[in-house]
Amino acid sequence: xxxxxxxxxxxxxGAVAGVVALVLAxxxxxxxxxxxxxxxxxxxxxxxxxxxxxxxxYFEVGQSSLPxxxxxxxxxxxxxxxxxxxxxxxxxxxxxxxxxxxNAELAKRRAQAVQHALEANGVAPDRLQLAKPVMTTxxxxxxxxxxxxxxxx
Numbered sequence: 434x435x436x437x438x439x440x441x442x443x444x445x446x447g448a449v450a451g452v453v454a455l456v457l458a459x460x461x462x463x464x465x466x467x468x469x470x471x472x473x474x475x476x477x478x479x480x481x482x483x484x485x486x487x488x489x490x491y492f493e494v495g496q497s498s499l500p501x502x503x504x505x506x507x508x509x510x511x512x513x514x515x516x517x518x519x520x521x522x523x524x525x526x527x528x529x530x531x532x533x534x535x536n537a538e539l540a541k542r543r544a545q546a547v548q549h550a551l552e553a554n555g556v557a558p559d560r561l562q563l564a565k566p567v568m569t570t571x572x573x574x575x576x577x578x579x580x581x582x583x584x585x586x
Contacts (some may be wrong), residue, residue: 511554528578540566
């Protein structure tokens with residue numbers, strides 16, 4: 434019986450070794466499959482400059498005269514416009530309270546005040562573009578409705 438036990442042990446060890454080999458082959462195959470089918474990083478795209486953030490000037494209620502603190506923002510926008518040679522889009526904003534036509538006119542006068550200040554800072558008039566006044570919506574910060582935005586294009 435000893436010879437039979439030895440044969441059984443060899444057979445059992447052979448079967449265990451076969452199962453281990455199959456499991457290892459499966460794990461290796463799965464890993465290779467994942468590597469081959471893994472999502473690949475997209476080829477790098479040439480970096481396009483992000484659109485610069487809009488610079489803003491905030492006005493007092495009912496006023497179209499430039500606030501003193503606007504001078505730094507206007508100087509920064511003028512410098513960027515002169516350096517880039519691009520156009521500055523100027524947009525005046527207003528809210529829906531009161532007379533809509535009067536609010537739109539006030540937003541326009543504010544945008545024109547910004548336009549004149551940029552011209553005074555050396556930006557050529559043909560590189561300044563006024564947009565139609567924009568009415569803000571929602572009930573956000575009331576100051577946001579009294580702003581002029583400048584965006585370099």
